[in-house]
Amino acid sequence: MFEAMRSRRAARRITPGDGRPLKRFRWWQLPYRSLFYLQLPDGDGGKAVYAVDVGRGQDQTSAKAKADLYLDGRHHARSRLPAAFPVPGGTVEVRLSNFGLRRCHYVTAEGTQQLLVPDRDSAEGRRAHLDRAHPVLSRWIGALSMASLVVALVVLGTQLAEQVSEVPAVAERIGVFTTPVHPPAWCNVVLTLVTLAASTERALRLRYSRLLDGAAGGHSGVAQRFTQGSRLPRPRPVHPARRGSRRR
Secondary structure: OHHHHHHHHHHHOEEEOOOOEOOOOOHHHOOOEEEEEEEEEOOOOOEEEEEEEEEOOOOOOOOOOEEEEEEOOEEEEEEEOOEEEEEOOEEEEEEEOOOOEEEEEEEEOOOOEEEOEEOOOOHHHHHHHHHHHOHHHHHHHHHHHHHHHHHHHHHHHHHHHHHHHOOHHHHHHHOOOOOOOOOOHHHHHHHHHHHHHHHHHHHHOOOOOOOHHHHHHHHHHHHHHHHOOOOOOOOOOOOHHHOOOOOO
């Protein structure tokens, strides 16, 4: 039932294409454009080539965030994000994250999933080529990205715990937590830049974790507050003798 409701909502977001030709990928589009391909049988013994063209950096919650579907080089359909384009045998699902693409998969009616093939000139295509040409180096880069996000998550957790424990109501019950490490402002800035780079690298491989990549976006805000030396606002304490007092 929920899957049917989801499919109906996705169908309402789709509009027919205008038939314009698909533009080839240019090198200067690396920072903001993603292009993926999918080959499916066309029913006549041949192959139909679908292409998904989507701009990175869009706000997926905005009605202006769009993804375009091309069929054999011609504009076939457009959908607001997140998108689910119906194609023979299943759907093509497209979803963004804060750092790039989160999903660009062909999902069959049986539930199997297949990642679409990125254009070789796109950022995702270049990252896939690195993985094929230098698999050991690719694994090391992936491990470094994962480690960076784990460190950022630990730092973010301790900083938030310290801020929350300074609230008087919390401090009275469990005491004040003091983080064992107080990195300087420049260290927070460097850590933020590293985590953003790590999440962007993972997005090029369409890897996403709500815990790790989601925390990377939150870490930048916390780092900015610590850089500026701010803390959570402390509520005004209430004197015990005034609790329960009433106006007369």
